[in-house]
Amino acid sequence: MKMPHHPDRQDIQLSSVLYALSDPIRLYLVDVIHKSGERRCGDIAVPVVKSTLSHHYRTLREAGILHVRVQGTQRFSSIRTEDLEVRFPGLLGSILDAYHASGESERLTEPG
Template identity: 60%
Template structure:
């Protein structure tokens, strides 16, 4: 079984976290986890291929934004809230609040994360 690398709290860098959260698909993954708690990778509703979703999850994990727990063939993803809050107080809440108020989430058929004018 492959061992997944999760950076130590002190090795989480702001530039990596911001890069990981800058993608609309990855941001929507974080929003889903924030709303529903730990999620299996197969439960995400991102409109991308499974391999692309794996890439996004790996990017979030390697940046230190999420923790991936392997149980059998399932991969369960949680946000590393305590670590992120310790390193960058208020950052995650600000990003999630900004994403929720600006409507930048992803919906099926809207892969770019842009919103349509009302």
């Protein structure tokens, strides 16, 4: 299995990060992973088909927001918190705070 490409820290672009986080599904994925830590791709219930979910994960990875680790046939995602904080101090926290304050985080919730 080919290892997924991750941009180097210095290559993470603000416009790419903001674009990736502009989609409600991607923002929800980042919020859940940020709260819970590393998650297996596909374990977060979202109302999209598998191919669309793969697209969302790829967009987040290519923007430099997620790190995807491959273990056998499984893929695990975690937030590149340190890289994002070095590149854009406070950005992710501010976006997630605004996301919670807006009430949008209540629209998609994990079962259980």
